[in-house]
Amino acid sequence: MEQNESIEHVRQLRQECAEYRQRSPHPSRPHISASVDLTTWLDVHRLFESLKVSPVDIASDVEDPLLAIQAEGLTDLCLYVRNAAAMDNTNQDVASSAGIVGDVRRTISDMVQHEISCSEAM
Numbered sequence: 001m002e003q004n005e006s007i008e009h010v011r012q013l014r015q016e017c018a019e020y021r022q023r024s025p026h027p028s029r030p031h032i033s034a035s036v037d038l039t040t041w042l043d044v045h046r047l048f049e050s051l052k053v054s055p056v057d058i059a060s061d062v063e064d065p066l067l068a069i070q071a072e073g074l075t076d077l078c079l080y081v082r083n084a085a086a087m088d089n090t091n092q093d094v095a096s097s098a099g100i101v102g103d104v105r106r107t108i109s110d111m112v113q114h115e116i117s118c119s120e121a122m
Contacts, residue, residue, distance in 0.1 A: 010069045013050050017073035017080075020044065024083035025091075034087040041098035047077055048103035053110045067114070074107045 025034040051070045081100055084091045095101060 007066060007069070010051070010066050010073075013047060014069050014073040014076075017047055017051070017076035020047075020080040021076035024080040025087040026083050027087075034084075034091075036084045036088070036091050036094065038094055038098060041095050041100055044077060044080065044095075045099050045103060047073065048100070048107065051077075052103075052106065053114065071111060074111070078104055078107060 023029075023032055025032050025036070051073045053067065053070055053074075081095060081104055085095060
């Protein structure tokens with residue numbers, strides 16, 4: 001895959017994440033169901049897997065245009081998970097069984113590691 005194709009693919013994934021965030025359950029959006037089905041959680045898991053940042057990306061000093069797009073998408077997914085889990089206890093259980101809790105932990109850990117390793121942090 002060419003660099004431009006790769007960037008476009010990640011942008012499409014980023015857009016999917018933004019759409020999840022926009023339609024996440026929240027008290028200010030009573031028209032959105034608080035319950036999230038397993039199919040949705042599995043799609044969220046797929047997005048986490050597609051956008052995950054590799055240790056090589058994190059350790060690199062090279063400015064990677066994909067990393068910022070990936071981080072934005074992952075942030076949207078984390079917010080979706082937080083909102084859904086806060087709205088319904090069943091969502092917590094189903095998200096956990098779909099592997100989402102591990103996705104969120106890994107995402108936060110990877111992003112913190114990246115921020116610490118940036119030369120600007122020194």
